Amino acid sequence: MKILIACDMEGITGVTRWEHCDPTHPEYQRFRKQMTMDVNAAVEGAFAGGVEEVQIADGHSQGQNLLIEELDSRAQLNCGTTSPWSMMNGIDSAFGGVFFIGYHAMAGTANAILAHTWSTQILNWKINGQKIGEFGMNALIAGWFDVPALMVSGDQSLATEALRFVPDIDCAVVKEANGYFSGKCFSPAKTHERILECAQLAVQKKREGRGPQPLKMNAPYEVEVEFTQPYMAETASRLTGSERTGGRSVTITVPDIPAAFLAARTLCNLAV
Template sequence: MKIYISADIEGVAGVVSPQQGTMGNGEYERARRLMTQEVNAAIDGAFAGGASEVLVNDSHGDMRNLFPDELDPRAELILGKPKPLNMFEGLTREHAGAICLGYHARARSSGILAHTTNGFAFGRIRLNRQELGEAGLYGAYAGSLGVPVILLSGDDQLKAETQALFPDARYAVVKHAVGHRAARNSAPEKARALIRTQAEDAVRNAKSVQPFRIQGPYRLEIELNTPALCDLASVIPVATRLNAVTVAFEPESVEHAIRWVNTLSALSAALR
């Protein structure tokens, strides 16, 4: 049984500040080690639950955060970017389940370090009128392949936001939001124990979890954070500008919707 893990950093126990997700400082080095340890807990739990293979995709920032030499050697690791499917690169129909580890709530919510893909660029992302964060968007992509999201870890706001999308999934709530940059955290050791237990249970029961699907035809609406960013997005010939800060696309699949989101995210660098 093949299991897929997408690993972000904002939802890791002990991570509360943008500095901890930004390369070039001691706080980041500490956070990426905590991230690696939580991934190892999920890997160990997945194998205990019956996984035969585990593929991990580093899904934060430049996507080279995890320590390869400290990762459980039973798993394979995807590092670096750009890559076609970004946070879910490497996922295939052969995977029995996907795990969203260290994830966070969507932009303009009360979760810790909440954002959607690119905090500088995006205010809201809607697919077929449904507002989605990263877990929902990539979970819908997994569902389009017939793969269920079986476990999510992060803060309590992530669970509150996504439980209706993934009602059969397991959750590892490792911290509770006090504010956007403050949390009541579980001790890292306790967080890892919870993740391991939940991963084992999730994998053992993966066949009973239904994928999250959004049926086509598709309409993607992206609300940018400024009119200037919307000016930039509107340069794309197939984009329809709806108002000062919102553009729409009609992608042929959830995969293509994700590709448009990531294209605009990359373009936004021109205005930083």
């Protein structure tokens, strides 16, 4: 079995501030190392569970965060932008499952560290009326390839969100958020143990024919992006086929998940 580890940074062990995830800030160097260690724990767990291959997708900012020289040498790294699947760089139907490491809750979530969706310009992403964050969107991309989301790591609010989309997903909670910039963080020694055990269990369940099914939604897909400011919706609504559906909102209906992801990404890129 092959596993893809899709990783982000805001849900990494100890991260509570944007500065921790900002490549221009001195604190970033500490937390990119921590991100590498969280990912290594997941790689270790995957191999302990019996997988043959692990690929990693570095999904934060420009996809250049993980320290390749400190990564478990059994894993391969998909990094850099602008890859077709962005945070899911490398995904295809050959994978047996995806781990989401260092993920965060969607924009607007209470008691969730650095909760956002794609950028801080976005109030909401909705698909067919349902609010969706980065976990849900990326799990849908995996699902389009018939690949299930097997585990997540992040704070407890991310875990709650992931369980709403994938009821039997395994969750490694590395911090308990009590605010946007605050929470009780567990030590790396503890979180790496949790991530490793969770990853190993998720792979074992998958190999035994248990565990989550690929996440799917019924087509067609009405994608709505709600921005923080009306001028962002003005420029985003220049996308052919889209419609201005509110002061802050633009909507477009597309036939499949790749088009839904591309539409959401393009609308966000058009907003200035």
